Amino acid sequence: MIEAVNVFKSFEDKEVLKDISAVFEKGQTNLIIGQSGSGKTVLLKSLVGLHEVTKGEILFDGRSLVGLNSKQKKALRQEIGMLFQGSALFDSMTVEENVRFPLDMFTHMTEEEKRDRANFCLDRVRLENANNRLPSEISGGMQKRVAIARAIALNPKYLFCDEPNSGLDPRTSIVIDELIHEITEEYGMTTIVNTHDMNSVMGIGDKIIFIYQGEKYWEGTKDDIFHVQNKQLEDFIFASKMFRQIKEVHK
Structure with missing residues (x-):
C-alpha cells in the first residue's frame, strides 16, 4: 500500500x-x-x-x-518497478539484456539465474523467442511488453x-x-x-x-x-x- x-x-x-x-x-x-x-x-x-x-x-x-x-x-x-511512457529500452541491448539490466545492477545472481529470471519474465508477458532481437526489430507493443518484463524482473512490491x-x-x-x-x-x-x-x-x-x-x-x-x-x-x-x-x- x-x-x-x-x-x-x-x-x-x-x-x-x-x-x-x-x-x-x-x-x-x-x-x-x-x-x-x-x-x-x-x-x-x-x-x-x-x-x-x-x-x-x-x-x-x-x-x-x-x-x-x-x-x-x-x-x-x-x-519498485517502473514502466516509462516511451518504454525507455536500451537500443544497443537485446531484449534479454534489457530485462536483465536491473538484475545486473541490483543483484548478485549467477549468470544462469539471471538468464532464467529474464526468460521467466519474458514468458510471463508472452514474449517467447524474442531474447536476441533488438528493440528496433520489434513492434511498439512488443517493446512495451519487454519494458513490463524488465519492470517486474526484481519481483517488485510496487509498480x-x-x-x-x-x-x-x-x-x-x-x-x-x-x-x-x-x-x-x-x-x-x-x-x-x-x-x-x-x-x-x-x-x-x-x-x-x-x-x-x-x-x-x-x-x-x-x-x-x-x-x-x-x-x-x-x-x-x-x-x-x-x-x-x-x-x-x-x-
Missing part, C-alpha cells in the same frame, strides 16, 4: 499539487487521471520519489519516503506506469492494460498508472483518482464513474462522442 498524506508540490513560486491525500491499495490497479497540465504526472513522480514533495508525506507500507536515508532509499528502489498505452493502437492497448492488471493481481503488487485513456479507466480501473488543477477532485471505481456528480470530471470523461453515448446507456 502507498499513501499520499496532505501532499503539496511547488516549483519556485508555482504550486502544482495542493493538499492531495490518497490511498493506493495492494493488489489493485490504481489509476491517476486528468487533463494535460493537471498535475497527474507530477503526482506520479512525487509518489515514486523522482520529485521531493514541498510538504506532506509519501508512505510505502508505513515507511515515510521523506524520512529515509540514502541506504534505505536504495533498498526501497529495489522494491508505477506512466502512460503505458502512449503510441499504441486500441487493440494493443487492451493487451497491455490486461497484462498490467493480471500481473498486479497475480503478484499482489501496489500498481499506480498515470493515464488519460478512458478505455484503460473502464477496463482496469479498480480505483481512480481524478486530478484537476493540482487538486484531487474525485476518487472512486470504474463502476462509480458513470454516476458521478462532478462537472470537471464529466467534462473530462465525456469529451468523446463514444463515451457520451455510453453515458446515455447507463442512465
Whole structure:
C-alpha cells in the first residue's frame, strides 16, 4: 500500500499539487487521471520519489519516503518497478539484456539465474523467442511488453506506469492494460498508472483518482464513474462522442 498524506508540490513560486491525500491499495490497479497540465504526472513522480514533495508525506507500507536515508532509499528502489511512457529500452541491448539490466545492477545472481529470471519474465508477458532481437526489430507493443518484463524482473512490491498505452493502437492497448492488471493481481503488487485513456479507466480501473488543477477532485471505481456528480470530471470523461453515448446507456 502507498499513501499520499496532505501532499503539496511547488516549483519556485508555482504550486502544482495542493493538499492531495490518497490511498493506493495492494493488489489493485490504481489509476491517476486528468487533463494535460493537471498535475497527474507530477503526482506520479512525487509518489515514486523522482520529485521531493514541498510538504506532506509519501508512505510505502508505513515507511515515510521523506524520512529515509540514502541506504534505505536504495533498498526501497529495489522494491519498485517502473514502466516509462516511451518504454525507455536500451537500443544497443537485446531484449534479454534489457530485462536483465536491473538484475545486473541490483543483484548478485549467477549468470544462469539471471538468464532464467529474464526468460521467466519474458514468458510471463508472452514474449517467447524474442531474447536476441533488438528493440528496433520489434513492434511498439512488443517493446512495451519487454519494458513490463524488465519492470517486474526484481519481483517488485510496487509498480508505477506512466502512460503505458502512449503510441499504441486500441487493440494493443487492451493487451497491455490486461497484462498490467493480471500481473498486479497475480503478484499482489501496489500498481499506480498515470493515464488519460478512458478505455484503460473502464477496463482496469479498480480505483481512480481524478486530478484537476493540482487538486484531487474525485476518487472512486470504474463502476462509480458513470454516476458521478462532478462537472470537471464529466467534462473530462465525456469529451468523446463514444463515451457520451455510453453515458446515455447507463442512465
